Amino acid sequence: MAVSASSVGTVPKPSVDATHKRPKIVTNKQRVTWVALVLLVLLVAGAVWGLSIGSQHIPLTQLPGAIVKADTPGELILQSIRLPRVVLALCVGAALAVAGALMQAVAANPLAAPEIMGVNAGAVFVVVLAITVVPSLSGAPTILLAFGGAAAAGVSVMLLAGSGRGRVSPVRLALAGVTASSLLISLTQVLIIFDENSTDSVLFWLVGGVNFASWHDVRNLLPWLVLGLLGAFAMARPLNLLALGEDMARGLGQNVERTRIIGSALVIVLCGAAVSVAGPVAFIGLIVPHIMRRLVGSSYTVLLPLSALGGGALVLYADILSRYIKPPFEVPAGVVTALLGAPIFVYLARRQKVTTS
């Protein structure tokens, strides 16, 4: 075909171009559909896999019974232990991945991640503080405390970065975030050193995972997740404009500051809630948006929803893999995401260096 087409001469050339162009647009749409479909299949397969493994063998035929009305021990285990674990993995992954994508847009830095804003560190610090210093404070209000810590850290970072000026420069935002993160991480370590009492379990939680998930955690996370995700999806257009560059976005009539501030607030909501129930699961916010960007391009209209699916899938599979490390005992999923994330991060960092130089 190609040979015959070229042998004819110059006449068919425009038609070759046309056939090239049209499929290209369709391919992008098809790609999005395909990626979404593949992710959904992965999610369903992962959910089934996650539900079927554990220290007891429970046939999945018990699943309908477990959802409707759990009576037998097997159904109870499915209903009150495995199901919330799978659901929480999906929720936490979605929250962290979307927060990462938002963060990269807001900070205009492809290496930005929720950790950059000190949000995770803030949540971690307050939770560890609650566990070690004032144990009576933990329990029901822990999630609110952690959320408060994330918000306080995030807001103070934003104030630090933009105080006294109308503009919030991405570099200043990142610097302030890194500084706050380092400070909070050292303070957390001080707390842990001073209280050997709960070191083991705190270390476990610091790696991040959904091992002890309950419906209670899911209920705590869900309102914030819905708020954060809907807010993020609604921000897709302004974020797309922001991606054109700050001056261009301003020229097109965008309120860049407002976009940044709302975006940052959504990052705080998503991360604070996710970290308070599952700990700071590493790298999700960094690697998922990047993988999705390579697959479907950088339009936030599709990037954000697909990052949510991808993040959910990644945490779900990380949690499943973590259960094969030392059965029947628990290893936090953060171990697996860190092992996956570190090489991908190095790859991204190196590539970034090449393109900017």
Add this chain to the structure above:
Amino acid sequence: MSLSATKVRRSVAVLALTVAAAALTACGATASSSSPAAGAAPNADRAAAATGVSSSVNLDSCSKPTRTIKHDLGTTTITGNPTRVVALEYSFVDALVAVGMSPIGVADDNQPKRIIPALRDKVGAYKSVGLRATPNIQVITALKPDLIVADSGRHKAIYAQLSKIAPTIAYASLNGNYQQVLDSEMSTAIALNKCDEMKQRLAEHGKLMAGYKAEAPADENRKALFVRASDKGFTGFPPKAYTPGVLSAIGIGSALPDSGTDASVSLTLETLVATKPDIMFIAANDGPTLRDTWAKSPLWKQLPAVANNASYDVDPNEWSRSRGLIASEVVAQEAVKLLYGK
């Protein structure tokens, strides 16, 4: 650039944390290969054998003016009778009290109440040298000790520094098992030149534990699980850990399988249900713990230990933090009282 550097550092930190956690568990594993507790030592034929102590302890040095002490971080030569001793773990306070001595300095986490009642009165006045994880070298130096007893895991990094202050011997306490704790008490006694006192005390200990074991009915075959409950975790201790070792010495088996290399394992409610413990000893931290959440689940009520009212709350200081000869007698006594009402 600073961004990527920080990210790398953070990723390194996360990895380091993981590695550290793995190393912590591995530590207990490498050290827990010695023979099980109780029973006569292989060198029992010798007139002055020590009851229940493994053959790795250098009993030949006993009562000599200059003694060579084998320990986890090498061998140390000690001359004379040390009197100014600094103990960097509660286990070593236990060893000193067992031979009628008391330390001049203790790494007590600045919480004197963590020294269990069985030891507290006999310890008398001492100077706190700070946290067990990070003892204060300056305070230790100022005490002018003539012997320091350190944890071979936790204090490995400062061992050289400690050795400059005074002869330092190091044993597994944090991740030590029952056998290792008994061995370290004997070795510490050799260092203190209190060989005969400790041998006598070990013989008493052996009799006492045999007595507790005799309290159990002949058909006792229930399996016990010892756990630490905290806000973010439910940690079970496998058969080779310290507390299950003590329980096994009084005839109570472990509900957890022998997991080989782990000093402790993290449990979910599902794994707990699968473990089917007949007896549970729960050492819970202050404040709400994961146990409180789980106790609401119908699955919790189906645990044999809960269904048969054989789930007991115990003091983490006595059952977990103070691993020692006297502490193990406290644990055994309380277990017998809880289980058989004697």
